[in-house]
Amino acid sequence: MVPYYLLSPGGLFLLLFFLIPLALMVYLSLKSGGLLSGGFSFSWEFSNYSSALGQYRPQFLRSLTYSVIVTIAALLLAYPMTYWIAFYAKRKSTWLLLILLPFFVSFVIRTIQWKFILGDNGPIIGPLKNLGLLSDDFRVLATPFAVVAGITYNYLPFTALPLYVALERIDKSLIEAAKDLYSSRWESFYKVVWPLSLPGVFAAFLLTFVPATGDYVNSSLLGGPGTTMIGNIIQEKFLVELDYPEAAALSVILMIVMLVLASVYARILGTEDVERAAGAQA
Amino acid sequence: MNKRERSFTDPAAMQRVLGHRLTRRSMLKGAGYGVAGLSLASFLAACGGDDGGGGSAAGGDGFDIGEIYAGEAGDTVNFTNWPFYLDQAKDKDGNVFNPSLKQFKEESGITVNYEDTINSNEEFFGKIQPILAGGDDPGFDIMVITNGRYFAILAENGWVYPLDPNRRPNFDANATTWAKDPFYDPGNQFGMAWQSGVTGIGVNRKMVNGEVTKLDDLANPDKVGRGLVGMLEFDMPDFVMINLGIDPKTSGPDEWKEAAAWLQMQKESGTVRAYYGNDYLAEVQSGNLSASMAWSGDILYSEVWLLYDMGFVVPEGGALLWIDNMMIPTGAKNPVGAMEVMDFYYQPKVATMVSEWVLYMTPVDGVKELITKDADQAVEDGYKGYANKLYQTAKSDYLFPDEEFISHTSFGFDPKTDEEIEEWDSIFLPISQS
Amino acid sequence: MSIATPAQVTLPKRSEAPVNEPRKRWTRFILPTYTVLMILYLASPIFVMILYGLNDIPGDRQTPKFWGFTLDWWKNVFNIQGLPEAFKNSLIIAPVSAAIATVVGALFGLALGRYRFRGIGIIGFVIFLAIAVPEIVLGSSLLSMFVTVNAPLGMGTILVSHIGFSIAFVAVTVRARVQGLDRNLEDAAQDLFATPIAAFFKVTLPLIAPAILAGFLLAFVLSLDDFVITNFVAGQTNTFPLWVFGAQRIGIPPQVNVMGTLLFAAGIVAAIANVVASRRRK
Numbered sequence: 001m002v003p004y005y006l007l008s009p010g011g012l013f014l015l016l017f018f019l020i021p022l023a024l025m026v027y028l029s030l031k032s033g034g035l036l037s038g039g040f041s042f043s044w045e046f047s048n049y050s051s052a053l054g055q056y057r058p059q060f061l062r063s064l065t066y067s068v069i070v071t072i073a074a075l076l077l078a079y080p081m082t083y084w085i086a087f088y089a090k091r092k093s094t095w096l097l098l099i100l101l102p103f104f105v106s107f108v109i110r111t112i113q114w115k116f117i118l119g120d121n122g123p124i125i126g127p128l129k130n131l132g133l134l135s136d137d138f139r140v141l142a143t144p145f146a147v148v149a150g151i152t153y154n155y156l157p158f159t160a161l162p163l164y165v166a167l168e169r170i171d172k173s174l175i176e177a178a179k180d181l182y183s184s185r186w187e188s189f190y191k192v193v194w195p196l197s198l199p200g201v202f203a204a205f206l207l208t209f210v211p212a213t214g215d216y217v218n219s220s221l222l223g224g225p226g227t228t229m230i231g232n233i234i235q236e237k238f239l240v241e242l243d244y245p246e247a248a249a250l251s252v253i254l255m256i257v258m259l260v261l262a263s264v265y266a267r268i269l270g271t272e273d274v275e276r277a278a279g280a281q282a
Numbered sequence: 283m284n285k286r287e288r289s290f291t292d293p294a295a296m297q298r299v300l301g302h303r304l305t306r307r308s309m310l311k312g313a314g315y316g317v318a319g320l321s322l323a324s325f326l327a328a329c330g331g332d333d334g335g336g337g338s339a340a341g342g343d344g345f346d347i348g349e350i351y352a353g354e355a356g357d358t359v360n361f362t363n364w365p366f367y368l369d370q371a372k373d374k375d376g377n378v379f380n381p382s383l384k385q386f387k388e389e390s391g392i393t394v395n396y397e398d399t400i401n402s403n404e405e406f407f408g409k410i411q412p413i414l415a416g417g418d419d420p421g422f423d424i425m426v427i428t429n430g431r432y433f434a435i436l437a438e439n440g441w442v443y444p445l446d447p448n449r450r451p452n453f454d455a456n457a458t459t460w461a462k463d464p465f466y467d468p469g470n471q472f473g474m475a476w477q478s479g480v481t482g483i484g485v486n487r488k489m490v491n492g493e494v495t496k497l498d499d500l501a502n503p504d505k506v507g508r509g510l511v512g513m514l515e516f517d518m519p520d521f522v523m524i525n526l527g528i529d530p531k532t533s534g535p536d537e538w539k540e541a542a543a544w545l546q547m548q549k550e551s552g553t554v555r556a557y558y559g560n561d562y563l564a565e566v567q568s569g570n571l572s573a574s575m576a577w578s579g580d581i582l583y584s585e586v587w588l589l590y591d592m593g594f595v596v597p598e599g600g601a602l603l604w605i606d607n608m609m610i611p612t613g614a615k616n617p618v619g620a621m622e623v624m625d626f627y628y629q630p631k632v633a634t635m636v637s638e639w640v641l642y643m644t645p646v647d648g649v650k651e652l653i654t655k656d657a658d659q660a661v662e663d664g665y666k667g668y669a670n671k672l673y674q675t676a677k678s679d680y681l682f683p684d685e686e687f688i689s690h691t692s693f694g695f696d697p698k699t700d701e702e703i704e705e706w707d708s709i710f711l712p713i714s715q716s
Numbered sequence: 717m718s719i720a721t722p723a724q725v726t727l728p729k730r731s732e733a734p735v736n737e738p739r740k741r742w743t744r745f746i747l748p749t750y751t752v753l754m755i756l757y758l759a760s761p762i763f764v765m766i767l768y769g770l771n772d773i774p775g776d777r778q779t780p781k782f783w784g785f786t787l788d789w790w791k792n793v794f795n796i797q798g799l800p801e802a803f804k805n806s807l808i809i810a811p812v813s814a815a816i817a818t819v820v821g822a823l824f825g826l827a828l829g830r831y832r833f834r835g836i837g838i839i840g841f842v843i844f845l846a847i848a849v850p851e852i853v854l855g856s857s858l859l860s861m862f863v864t865v866n867a868p869l870g871m872g873t874i875l876v877s878h879i880g881f882s883i884a885f886v887a888v889t890v891r892a893r894v895q896g897l898d899r900n901l902e903d904a905a906q907d908l909f910a911t912p913i914a915a916f917f918k919v920t921l922p923l924i925a926p927a928i929l930a931g932f933l934l935a936f937v938l939s940l941d942d943f944v945i946t947n948f949v950a951g952q953t954n955t956f957p958l959w960v961f962g963a964q965r966i967g968i969p970p971q972v973n974v975m976g977t978l979l980f981a982a983g984i985v986a987a988i989a990n991v992v993a994s995r996r997r998k
């Protein structure tokens with residue numbers, strides 16, 4: 001009985017503010033009508049889904065593509081860093097702290113600063129243009145590159161932490177053994193460390209890929225036409241156009257895709273790595 | 283280009299508004315969001331009756347002006363506006379403040395909390411509609427809305443209070459002819475003009491190759507570069523139509539498709555960087571845009587007061603004309619105070635303070651002379667540079683346009699029915715969304 | 717063939733083998749340098765933010781151009797319409813939501829980590845989802861619910877939304893710690909103390925206290941920084957990230973940079989305090 005008592009307040013909250021809203025969103029997505037044509041009424045309007053998929057497939061695909069690139073880039077960037085900290089650094093928590101400290105400031109502010117830094121005539125590109133190293137109409141902002149770079153930057157902790165947690169748990173004596181066994185350090189890494197870190201890699205993949213797909217702030221601040229992500233569309237439909245049913249349909253589709261992914265992951269690899277990583281943020 | 287008459291009081295448009303059926307209002311009522319402010323008219327509509335037009339414009343009947351404006355003006359008025367739309371100065375401690383608001387407080391004792399957070403009518407409306415529909419307090423007493431779709435929706439749905447005609451002596455005495463009784467708001471029932479202006483093209487002179495003189499220049503990479511052009515997302519349909527020789531007010535889906543085709547062509551030419559609201563200005567200022575659709579005062583202000591090397595251009599095809607209006611949302615806590623503030627800005631001296639700064643078309647008579655006087659004064663005081671700017675301002679077409687100038691401008695399209703809105707949106711939204 | 721005795725087999729001494737020198741180069745120089753560079757990269761917007769809080773601009777909105785140094789903005793931090801209220805709202809919501817989420821989430825995590833019960837798998841999966849699902853789905857579903865029940869959007873809806881998404885993070889943080897606890901300690905405590913409740917308070921609680929504190933800090937930061945979910949459910953109310961995002965479209969006032977600098981400084985202080993506290997604990 002005890003666990004159920006302990007669970008009830010949290011469970012109630014999660015029910016009310018996590019599960020029920022998701023259900024209501026599905027309900028909302030099956031309504032039809034419009035703000036200016038009589039309001040919304042429930043009508044099993046599955047056409048919301050077909051029209052959403054039809055009209056916004058480019059944005060969906062774009063979001064998924066960006067996310068894949070972001071996740072791979074983030075993994076490549078974070079792995080060497082976490083590897084070193086996990087195995088060789090003396091004051092591990094200090095290093096981790098240094099990595100995470102910037103993220104104490106809201107990501108909106110940090111992304112805005114990136115907009116400054118990457119401006120067409122800003123502190124980096126301006127001088128390079130003056131020196132003639134870049135052509136005059138070179139720019140970074142309002143390109144897919146800027147958006148992907150921004151998302152990568154913002155989600156790097158989500159990649160680094162699961163990696164670190166997994167790497168840190170690897171028994172160091174295994175590394176020693178590998179060093180003895182293999183002649184090249186590359187082999188000892190590739191044959192021993194890498195396979196052992198794979199659960200962390202997968203956790204990092206999930207924790208980065210899923211939120212990145214739904215991101216829209218980076219596209220909004222750093223992007224241009226042709227970088228619109230599905231998150232931008234959902235946001236606009238909900239908050240500007242007030243076309244709730246169709247917006248809800250889009251969001252439900254996104255949720256289902258991510259749900260499938262997460263479920264498959266959980267099935268195969270279990271959920272501990274992700275949860276351990278989430279806990280490590282604290 | 284045919285000469286167009288001053289289109290501020292267009293009887294045909296007025297007729298359209300008056301004769302507007304209340305169907306849309308009744309439909310919105312059924313939206314399940316609840317509508318604040320019942321009215322006799324809405325009762326009839328709900329019963330399926332048509333309002334046959336006539337004196338009472340849609341909505342506003344049920345509001346009892348005496349009731350709304352009973353009582354004293356409170357201590358504070360919350361004023362939400364667009365950015366760069368009010369006079370500004372720095373005091374000796376480096377604090378930025380609004381001189382006109384300071385003066386108002388000294389004269390009336392009321393503190394005005396001013397926020398310039400409106401970026402576009404669409405986004406702003408998206409934020410406040412759920413609140414107004416729920417009958418809640420939106421948190422401000424005055425908001426500034428452009429004439430057009432959202433002005434009409436707010437008025438017709440009873441989401442704004444009608445103004446009290448007895449509380450605006452300055453307005454009655456000093457408002458320009460175009461600010462009085464505009465076609466979209468007969469009798470100034472719901473709004474008083476804040477400023478008027480035109481949408482044209484703002485140019486970063488150093489960044490463009492040669493002169494930008496027509497709309498097609500914005501689709502020409504040789505002239506404006508790739509990915510360096512800004513477009514105003516919600517102004518562009520009308521703007522493009524005007525420059526294609528179409529009068530937006532009489533346009534229909536075929537004309538809209540023409541404009542959309544041009545916009546699609548522009549998109550494919552690679553010149554567009556992004557589709558903006560008022561945030562285009564920061565991009566022009568920081569050199570991220572070589573040219574952009576722009577609002578006249580924004581560019582003039584940047585050029586004259588912030589010393590950016592920018593210029594405002596009315597393209598050969600014409601400019602889009604609009605009027606921003608002060609309105610009072612329902613649920614506002616201090617409508618009496620709000621009207622005091624609104625009428626305060628119709629004193630010529632106060633209007634001059636604002637005009638000298640924002641550089642838009644003022645709805646108050648006599649400002650031109652006062653600016654010239656200020657310029658003369660500045661010369662006497664030895665501020666020649668400042669005086670020159672003021673003289674420039676007084677002579678500017680964009681603040682004090684003549685018939686010739688007005689003939690090259692036009693108001694935008696006003697959708698009247700839901701079908702029109704849907705059709706318009708389905709044609710134009712994909713351009714900025716994909 | 718006789719088995720080679722150890723004496724006859726000479727293994728190269730580790731420090732002399734040439735194969736180890738490249739490893740040293742990697743671990744001593746390349747990887748650490750890389751890590752430091754990454755840290756600088758992650759912190760670069762922060763440096764820009766601090767610098768531009770001192771920018772002596774003519775108007776009241778940020779420009780990319782650096783005009784000179786001034787302390788004006790530090791003196792007039794709150795002299796912007798709307799910003800102090802937004803900041804205050806954030807500072808109210810963050811601790812309150814974190815506190816509630818911590819209490820509720822800690823109980824939840826305790827239950828998950830310590831007991832076996834029916835449905836633990838499903839509940840674990842729900843928690844896993846709550847962490848992994850994209851914020852935009854969370855935000856849009858919450859808005860869907862609030863719209864459907866006609867709840868007024870504002871401080872209240874923001875607060876419950878923040879509590880909702882923080883609970884899962886606190887729960888996994890506490891759960892991880894609870895799982896790592898030695899049951900023997902608890903059994904010993906139960907031998908010592910009369911009731912399980914006393915045992916809990918005197919033994920278990922102090923042991924998991926660090927995790928609870930960590931969970932609180934995590935929930936606090938998550939709430940303070942949250943943009944996406946808050947954007948959906950805030951209505952007309954502003955929080956600090958919301959206000960900044962709105963303002964940046966027109967141009968952020970330098971006061972925002974000042975406030976960000978203050979937040980960052982607070983983060984450093986909190987981090988140092990955390991390090992000191994954990995040192996002391998050891």
